[in-house]
Amino acid sequence: MTTNSISSADSSWTGMVPVDDTALAVTDTGGPGIPLIYLNGQFATQGYWRRVLADLGPEFRHITYDERARGKKSKLSADYSFEACVRDVDAVLAARDVDRALVVGWSYGAFVGAHWASRNPDRAIGAVLVDGAQPYDWLDEAMEQRIRKLFKRLGWITPLLRPTGLTPRMTAAQQAECNIELGKVSRARELGPVLDDITVPTRYVLASGSSFGSRGDEQELIRASLDAVCAGNPHLRISAKVASNHDHILRKDFHAVAEAVREVAAFDHSGH
Template identity: 80%
Template structure:
């Protein structure tokens, strides 16, 4: 990028960004505001952020994208691993010419955001992690079996919904493997050190109650895993615990998430 082009206010842009063996559907609102990149839930799309981006308004530069094989346009890939998801953050920011950004992630995207912020402190203005990236050893052999059964059970009707972009264009086995991999990444021994290394302002916004596929108080016990993290790392705080459940938090409690975004941006 030349000096003259760098000084121009970025224009709004929507298109495809090539990365590895695939391409991602990206939306960039442009403008001169602080860039915010939004990292989706495991099988969600960029449309989930519409309430939050509207709440924050045009004074921010909003960058959203659909992960590999998600949404209507992002292409298939041979690699749906967590590390690929982290690399894609770099690819999107580089393609849009963004050197530093606030990272906002929900659910799976919170794990991606935590890893990216931990690895890139000079490029992260701050991080907001929404009901995800809580260290807890929830994966065992019985849970693996349960996950595989769940995705096989819902796999029969997924092809009917794929043209709408509401479900990923991944097989039931690929979706199960992605979820199981996340369980390994969430272990205290794996995620704890990642969170301990975060050196930028980071805020959690937590939901309440259960999530899809969880039982009883499983989700609340997972959230409690953050207590030790906050005690160890002064850069990490819990900004809010809201009444919405995991699936509804972006739709119903976006003002609390917007407040956390403003907080980390002000705490540079």
């Protein structure tokens, strides 16, 4: 059962979608257009997509949501795993009575979107993956310790920002474990087969330079792994590489993301 609020003016819907031991805050603009479901960065919120939504406009149906313990309203959970995030895509789509959708994911959400598209070839219209879902072995023991120290160091400030929804209602240890698990999901032997199995049109939009917590040219080395991936799977292509960095791409280069969505959506109309 969902709790909700419906606007008769534009058929938009906002409400809570129960899943497992929690509930997720969801917004659905409604309308007859191709459904787009947006998958957030690891600790980000649905508000990050507002410029992309505005650029794409009412031609599309936009479904956004905050993951477990993210944002102001989504509830806590005993499970913050990557697999739980993939399951949540199905839960949100089912609650909104959507069978087929185009997934748009940024950063962590790009990994979730790649997995969902790979597992659901009959339900995925396509995918747009924004500076994420790149197979690269960046996690080692030293990196694990670096991640744990980083989140422990930030532990004093994140609780102060939680009322704003800008930081998750998770402990520093939980946030670190999520990031470490992402490193394992990112490994070439883990992610490579997932990307190889994608059979729907998929476009990457890549940032340039660094991201929060990265050093030197780490991010550029990770992005370079996509050359071989795209060469091996004709369904995957790099749509654009933009000037903004990882953290600012949805704010500064939202138009490139919107254009990639339009490119993928055109396949659903033309079949080619």
